[in-house]
Amino acid sequence: MLKNILLFLCFVIGATNLVAQETEYALEKDIPYYADDIIKTDTYISERCKLDVYYPKDGTNVATVVWFHGGGITAGNKNIPEGLLKQNVIVVTVNYRLYPKVKQPEYIKDAAAAVAWTFNTIEKYGGRKDAIFVSGHSAGGYLASMVSLDKSYLAAFNIDANDIAGLIPFSGHTITHFTVRKEQGIEGTQPTIDKYAPLFHVRKDAPATLLITGDRERELLGRYEEVAYFYRMMKVVGHEDITLYEMDGYGHNMVYPAIPMLVKFVSDKTAKIIE
Helix, strand or coil, rough: CCCHHHHHHHHHHHHHHHHHHHHCCCEEEEECCHHHHHHHCCHHHHHCEEEEEEEEECCCCCCEEEEECCCCCCCCCCCHHHCCCCCCCCCEECCCCCCCCCCCCCHHHHHHHHHHHHHHHHHHHHHEEEEEEEEEHHHHHHHHHHHHHCCCHHCCCCCCHHCCCCEEEEEECCCCCCHHHHHHHCCCCCCCCCCCHHHHHHCCCCCEEEEEEEECCCCCHHHHHHHHHHHHHHHCCCCCEEEEEEEECCCCHHHHHHHHHHHHHHHHHHHHHHC
């Protein structure tokens, strides 16, 4: 019996390794996402506005996740969450300009430029333009929400935000971001909702949306509640494809356990697109 079990385990391990070896992935780093004439006018754009593309080498018609890092719009660098590796998705991970070197709406414009680059370029990497999902954690979730909900940012690049296949912010502000409020001379304890708030742009025809936060008792104070209010207001305006998950037991840094939900969301939506 023990011998049979060991043989079975060897078979499973061997089969798993074979599957893992079937798909090879490549990583292209530090690709500028603004046009050359814009890059030449601003050394900070030249330094900061770059992205990496992680993709299956022989992939065709692959879904893409555009991922924006967190850091309060004051810090952080592009990264690929571990759970997105080897998931048969393309990952576009983005650096954007930071406060105080720039102020709103420049970092939102950067996020839009990166998403527009993805629409215009992703087929080169085996991706499909109708399966581009926009995501990010914290400040990155806020930026993902702004470019997906306020259509003016992508329209500046001749892209319709409604062509985004899905929006998946991880614990992102839905009120005006605290860094934007700081720029406006507003205390962080004073919530506001203006044109720099995703809540200001709730609309029935927005992309399919998956909202994920940490446990309301462990999250940044008020974060779950504002996201829950955004969820309710999207329902009020008639949005029919929005879900809210609260990660029980996890705080604001809930990226790792939440990634499988993102992967399932992308997989399920892509399957319907391909049908």
